[in-house]
């Protein structure tokens with residue numbers, strides 16, 4: 001069955017995205033971390049710990065968003081542009097194995113990135129003499145689910161358009177819209193008449209606006225899985 | 241999966257067009273126009289033709305990388321469609337412009353492709369053996385981004401051999417190589433034939449074909465114009481046959 005092929009491809013794909021982009025990203029992140037930590041120390045802000053942890057989470061979010069969206073869009077579209085995909089598909093590999101291998105590789109590498117970023121935050125907290133509470137981990141692990149989802153969406157658009165540029169652009173838009181799903185649904189409920197049907201379009205988006213819970217994360221996970229399934233279905237249809 | 245029949249590859253009245261997506265209207269170009277031929281096991285067969293004749297299209301169809309419009313392609317009696325992938329264990333493919341992930345080493349790359357064919361296993365000995373065969377053994381731990389074009393081509397050939405396939409499908413394996421490399425690669429192909437493998441290659445070099453092919457298929461605008469056996473060309477005649485066929489054959 002396909003598990004072995006998926007494993008080989010995902011491992012290779014994780015190695016590739018870590019090799020080329022990971023080091024710079026983590027390095028950059030740590031520089032920002034140190035810079036802000038020094039800055040808050042000098043400014044002596046109230047509740048420094050909260051300011052720091054809010055800021056770290058925001059930067060973690062941006063870093064992972066960029067990493068996830070770029071790795072999955074570039075992975076597929078570069079394989080097509082360089083025709084490396086022919087070498088891979090001339091082996092006994094099914095399209096769905098390729099697509100799942102690619103996306104799982106991105107998920108794995110995003111996990112590594114998150115791990116190192118969290119480690120860096122932890123060290124800054126320890127260095128500053130603050131207690132590092134587990135809530136921080138909880139927040140970032142919820143973030144990880146969103147990254148799983150948005151990288152799948154990025155993969156989906158890379159598969160159907162074979163253009164990394166389009167895939168990245170659309171994914172970033174989906175990311176922002178998905179954070180306002182509750183508000184948008186509310187707005188549509190108020191509306192009447194012909195625009196009402198547009199309400200249903202919003203159900204196509206993942207819901208990042210709900211407060212994180214086991215249930216909402218599970219929903220995001222299922223959503224991502226379905227998106228990857230659709231990606232491989234459409235990828236089969238595109239002539240590469 | 242390999243059968244007792246002596247046929248390795250069979251094309252039966254194959255039509256293939258490409259769709260070129262336009263802004264308002266899609267255009268189609270016909271690449272293959274009713275192509276039929278057979279390749280026997282343990283043969284070296286050359287595909288000849290001008291640019292755009294359809295050589296690469298035939299090769300991609302054998303590797304299951306394209307869908308055909310009509311007709312049938314069989315490889316070792318397995319009918320080819322996008323669903324069947326098992327037969328690809330028997331194929332070693334070198335594309336027109338091989339590309340490998342530049343930050344990986346030669347050996348890791350071969351291990352990766354080996355694992356795709358073998359269902360997830362690695363084989364360091366086999367990787368080193370094929371690197372030795374193509375003369376890249378002492379560069380095995382170098383990153384591919386430091387390789388020259390010829391070395392990439394050699395790596396691609398190593399990659400096509402690492403899983404010990406029965407059929408080798410080479411798209412212009414010697415383009416852009418120096419004379420010594422060309423000769424080495426030619427010897428590799430002859431060695432493969434001695435081991436009982438089947439080789440299909442596309443090429444632009446008549447002299448190369450004369451030296452190694454058992455048969456030559458001349459394609460022109462997606463149609464087979466002539467299939468010539470080795471016995472039918474005496475020294476230097478192949479070039480003449482080829483030019484006569486494609487230039488005045490219409």
Ligand SMILES: Nc1ncnc2c1ncn2[C@@H]1O[C@H](COP(=O)(O)OP(=O)(O)OP(=O)(O)O)[C@@H](O)[C@H]1O
Nearest residue numbers: 258260269271289290291292293294295296297298
């Ligand atoms: N991806 C593609 N999209 C559209 N048309 C294509 C595509 N690939 C090939 N073609 C067309 O199909 C025909 C055959 O192309 P093919 O690549 O098989 O030629 P070839 O014999 O390999 O040529 P060359 O010697 O230049 O490599 C050409 O007319 C070409 O324009």
Ligand SMILES: [Mg+2]
Nearest residue numbers: 295296336411
């Ligand atoms: Mg070609």
